[in-house]
Amino acid sequence: MNEIPQTSSIAPPPLNPSASSAQTSTPAERAGPPLWLLLELTYRCPLHCAFCYNPTDFARTTEELSTEDWLRVLREARKLGAVQLGLSGGEPLTREDLEIIVAEAHTLGFYTNLVTSGVGLNEKRIKALKSAGLDHIQLSFQDSTREMNDFLSSTRTFDLKSNVAALIKQHDYPMVLNVVLHRMNIDHVEQILDMAERLGADYVELANTQYYGWAWHNRASLLPSRAQVERAEQATARFRQKVGDRMRVFFVVPDYFERRPKPCMNGLGSIFLTVTPDGTALPCHAAKMLPGLDFPNVKNAGVDWIWRDSPAFNRYRGDAWMKEPCRSCPEKHKDFGGCRCQAYLMTGDATNADPVCDKSPHHHLVLEAVARAERAQVAGPGVTRPDETRVLIFRDARNSRTISGCNG
Amino acid sequence: MSDIAPTLKPAIGRGFRLQWEPAQNAHVLLYPEGMVKLNVSAGEILKRCDGSRSVAAIVEDLEQAFSVADLTNDVTAFMSIAIERKWIELRE
Numbered sequence: 001m002n003e004i005p006q007t008s009s010i011a012p013p014p015l016n017p018s019a020s021s022a023q024t025s026t027p028a029e030r031a032g033p034p035l036w037l038l039l040e041l042t043y044r045c046p047l048h049c050a051f052c053y054n055p056t057d058f059a060r061t062t063e064e065l066s067t068e069d070w071l072r073v074l075r076e077a078r079k080l081g082a083v084q085l086g087l088s089g090g091e092p093l094t095r096e097d098l099e100i101i102v103a104e105a106h107t108l109g110f111y112t113n114l115v116t117s118g119v120g121l122n123e124k125r126i127k128a129l130k131s132a133g134l135d136h137i138q139l140s141f142q143d144s145t146r147e148m149n150d151f152l153s154s155t156r157t158f159d160l161k162s163n164v165a166a167l168i169k170q171h172d173y174p175m176v177l178n179v180v181l182h183r184m185n186i187d188h189v190e191q192i193l194d195m196a197e198r199l200g201a202d203y204v205e206l207a208n209t210q211y212y213g214w215a216w217h218n219r220a221s222l223l224p225s226r227a228q229v230e231r232a233e234q235a236t237a238r239f240r241q242k243v244g245d246r247m248r249v250f251f252v253v254p255d256y257f258e259r260r261p262k263p264c265m266n267g268l269g270s271i272f273l274t275v276t277p278d279g280t281a282l283p284c285h286a287a288k289m290l291p292g293l294d295f296p297n298v299k300n301a302g303v304d305w306i307w308r309d310s311p312a313f314n315r316y317r318g319d320a321w322m323k324e325p326c327r328s329c330p331e332k333h334k335d336f337g338g339c340r341c342q343a344y345l346m347t348g349d350a351t352n353a354d355p356v357c358d359k360s361p362h363h364h365l366v367l368e369a370v371a372r373a374e375r376a377q378v379a380g381p382g383v384t385r386p387d388e389t390r391v392l393i394f395r396d397a398r399n400s401r402t403i404s405g406c407n408g
Numbered sequence: 409m410s411d412i413a414p415t416l417k418p419a420i421g422r423g424f425r426l427q428w429e430p431a432q433n434a435h436v437l438l439y440p441e442g443m444v445k446l447n448v449s450a451g452e453i454l455k456r457c458d459g460s461r462s463v464a465a466i467v468e469d470l471e472q473a474f475s476v477a478d479l480t481n482d483v484t485a486f487m488s489i490a491i492e493r494k495w496i497e498l499r500e
Contacts, residue, residue: 033431035443081431084443111425111438136423136440174423176440203440 031317033081034273034307037110038285039070041098042090042277046119047157048394049142051180051215051222054090055288057404059397064277067097069299071104073275076303078108082273085110090277093120099128106133113138115178118164119157126171137168138176138205141192148185165199174202181232181254182209182222183373189232193239193249201247206236208254212286212341214395217403221392223373229257256366260331261338261354268316268340273307281306283313286341290350316340316350323351325359412463412484412491416498419459424495426454437495444495453486457496463487 043058065073074085085105092098093116105112113136114129121137139161142149146158169175177196181189189206196204208229211219224232236251243249255262265272268283275281279298282288288295293312296305307313315321319332326337337343338354346355347362355362393399420426425438428451435451437444446454452473456466467483470476490496 081429083429083436083438084441086441109427111440111443113441135425135438138440174440 031269031308032271033083034077035082035271036084036086036273037074037077037082038086038088038272038274039073039101040088040090040274040276040285041065041070041092041095041101044094045090045117045395046094047091047117047142048396049180049214050218050392050394051182051209052395053210053213053215053286054395055213056217056395056400058395059400060404061276061278064095065275065279065298067100069279070097070101073298073303074101074105074108074110077273077307078110080304080307083109083111085112086115087113088115091117091119093125099125099132102129102134103132106135111135116140117157118161121164121167123167126167130171130173136176137173138178139165139168140178140180141195142180142185145188145191148188162199165201169200175200176203176205177201178205178207180207180209181224182215183224183228183376184222186224186228186232189235190239193236197243197247203248203250205250205252206232207250207252210255212289212345214393216345217393219369220372220376223256223369224254225374226257226370227374229254255339255342255356256370258356259358261335261342261356263335264339264342264354267336269307269313270317270336273303281310281313283316284341289341290344321351323353325357325361326353329359412487412498414464414467414480415462416500417459417462418457418466418487418490418496418498420454420457421494421497426457449482450486453483454490454495459499 040054042064043054043061045052045054087098087101092114095101098114102112102114112134114134115138118139141161149158149161150156165175165177177199179185179192179196185192186208192206193204208224209215209222211223215222233251233253236249240249265284268287272284273281274283274285274287275298276285276288280288280295281298281301281303282295287293293315295312296310298306301310319327319337322332322337326332329337335354335357338356340350340354342354342356343352344350346365352362353360355365357363393403420437423439426435427438428434429436432445434448435446435455437446437454452470453466456469461469463484467480470483471479487496491498
């Protein structure tokens, strides 16, 4: 799964003048409710995608929370005002208690989103999930062709995913496809969108890879060139014109090609709470890498304390932690200095500005990574050379143990 | 914007869910991976869009509840936006 969910909170236009005065557009309250709860139920996954954001040392995690633990997390988070629930992983369908978790979440009033590769979703389970109250399914595809899909996920899953897509439609869910883009498939955007149309997709998210976890490890092989990104955007625009309202296509621009950083997580500790398979609570699914933070675990602390009071969740709230150029930047409440993980990965200091920002003294690091991608660009578009397989490190337990230097 | 026939019955759109959130002191509209926090009037209109009441009945109910007259244009203008965003759909 390589999904970064977004919660938007927008107010509709006021109805009439008297109503508009009652409408409060509150500025981001630093410790408002954790509107978004993401449960990474497991790190087990039948896919081995080279662009997965899961930590490269995931094989160290051997224990998963029990059903009862997850249900308690749901109740405590809901009490705090959590309302959107993401069920992800790894592959959440590998948990046999997924239906129980969905049922409890639904009863509590969560809007439940399943983020899945589709492996393990069959007639019986989709029926059980539907009757448990599952609201939404997002299915990931790795590319439009069997060869590329299977190569990029290091599995044989394309036909299975196509069948699952049909199953999702049959059970009256909107068909939502997520395709993670990178150098090796970004030139196939047109074919990917055609495939999505054939599958009857209602929404397609073309999400450029974000470079954390396995993707960071494989960045040199995955980062596209600027010309590739532009061609993909043009192909997307042409497709949108062709299909009109029938299908919605979101193109998430890779932030390496921007001049201002993304408002990552709306600021850490603002709206987003992740719980990893072993119960570690994080303000972002990549945040475990941030140094000097003692992330609490739901097994020995309540979600209320974790969210409101734990030092780890308060560390990057507000702007007191910021250094220049963020501290005096007029845009600091718009982008919150960008992504802490990206600042740490690229500069070694999580309190630096996200180097995507061209005001950052480290912006050259991003430009250099992009320049290397330009140089590495192979001759024809969409060509996957056999030698590229050598440099891609696929996400599996053996590679995880090798990278993180643990024996197991 | 009064091109919405007063006899049609609006209902919350497929995939959306309307609920009251005490933590936000507001009605919210939930949809896949997102949320719209509604202002008071939007919440009051949408909670009446249950597929059983006509546009005319909703307007009348709102006028009574808030002791104001002539809400038709305001309500249908909002409904037009809500339809465009698929928050509601009109039924016969």
